[in-house]
Amino acid sequence: MRTQIFSILDFIGFRSSLYLRLLRPGSLVILNFHLCDNLLLSHDDANDFFNWLSLNFITLDLSNSSISLHSQAGSSHKPFLAFTIDDGSYAIHDRLIPFAEKFRFPFLTNIISSTLVDSLTPVSIRFQRLLADSTESQLSSFSIPGYPRYSSFRRRRWILGLQKYMLLRSSESYSELVDSSSPNLCKLLEDYSKCERMLSAHEIRALPSNFSIGNHSFSHLPMNLQTFEFFKNDFLESCNVFAARNIAVQTYAFPFGLSLPEQVSWLFSRGVTNVLLTGNRASSLSESVHSRIDFSASSVSEARFRASAILRR
Numbered sequence: 098m099r100t101q102i103f104s105i106l107d108f109i110g111f112r113s114s115l116y117l118r119l120l121r122p123g124s125l126v127i128l129n130f131h132l133c134d135n136l137l138l139s140h141d142d143a144n145d146f147f148n149w150l151s152l153n154f155i156t157l158d159l160s161n162s163s164i165s166l167h168s169q170a171g172s173s174h175k176p177f178l179a180f181t182i183d184d185g186s187y188a189i190h191d192r193l194i195p196f197a198e199k200f201r202f203p204f205l206t207n208i209i210s211s212t213l214v215d216s217l218t219p220v221s222i223r224f225q226r227l228l229a230d231s232t233e234s235q236l237s238s239f240s241i242p243g244y245p246r247y248s249s250f251r252r253r254r255w256i257l258g259l260q261k262y263m264l265l266r267s268s269e270s271y272s273e274l275v276d277s278s279s280p281n282l283c284k285l286l287e288d289y290s291k292c293e294r295m296l297s298a299h300e301i302r303a304l305p306s307n308f309s310i311g312n313h314s315f316s317h318l319p320m321n322l323q324t325f326e327f328f329k330n331d332f333l334e335s336c337n338v339f340a341a342r343n344i345a346v347q348t349y350a351f352p353f354g355l356s357l358p359e360q361v362s363w364l365f366s367r368g369v370t371n372v373l374l375t376g377n378r379a380s381s382l383s384e385s386v387h388s389r390i391d392f393s394a395s396s397v398s399e400a401r402f403r404a405s406a407i408l409r410r
């Protein structure tokens with residue numbers, strides 16, 4: 098149904114990229130490929146999509162501290178485009194690097210720095226995978242204080258709701274909830290520790306030259322729910338991890354896109370050049386705090402619509 102709707106819109110004329118004219122001059126569309134598995138296109142379709150992007154946008158490198166200079170870059174009416182990839186999964190080698198190399202698009206890869214220390218898949222990702230891979234009877238056995246028992250009629254909604262319920266909380270509150278849940282979530286999450294291979298420091302340094310690296314925190318916790326002290330220490334620890342591995346970072350992507358204004362101001366006082374949130378709307382070259390589009394598409398038609406920043410998910 099979803100695919101048919103976007104195909105029909107393509108058919109009635111949107112294929113001509115008419116909707117891109119709805120973007121204001123100086124608009125910057127930032128597509129975020131979270132873990133790469135939301136690029137649900139075949140290789141050929143993804144190739145078509147990236148080709149369409151290259152024809153209709155001017156691509157920018159977000160790690161460049163002076164992206165606003167591009168706003169004077171000329172008379173083109175094309176909107177601007179940047180790519181980010183959050184978390185640092187090794188899967189970018191299969192899913193994105195071939196296109197990045199072919200089209201020479203700059204990609205900003207936001208790394209969770211704890212993964213460079215322990216090589217473990219971050220808890221938030223392990224939890225998502227654990228739920229996605231669980232059988233109906235396993236999900237039915239879950240007892241999470243304060244969260245409704247599993248209903249097979251609403252599997253997807255129940256899982257998404259539980260992810261938010263578990264992950265969007267302070268570190269203390271998360272630990273308490275995991276401890277009081279049944280079955281023992283700590284044990285289950287430990288068993289899923291190897292479910293997603295993360296990039297090593299060596300692999301990051303060996304990425305193609307059009308890849309730059311951004312800071313995606315040390316702990317990957319929702320920073321708007323942590324104390325200011327926790328946030329500062331997390332950022333400084335993350336900077337130390339990158340510096341010790343000779344990896345240059347100038348940008349910061351908030352985990353889950355969740356931030357507080359004083360945290361954003363503090364980052365700029367520490368030399369961060371661009372701050373990345375979510376929000377699923379277009380940003381602009383005149384901003385330093387950017388909304389991004391969490392990209393997901395299962396057809397080329399849908400991909401073009403998502404990239405136009407018209408639709409909010």
Ligand SMILES: [Zn+2]
Nearest residue numbers: 183184352353
């Ligand atoms: Zn993330």
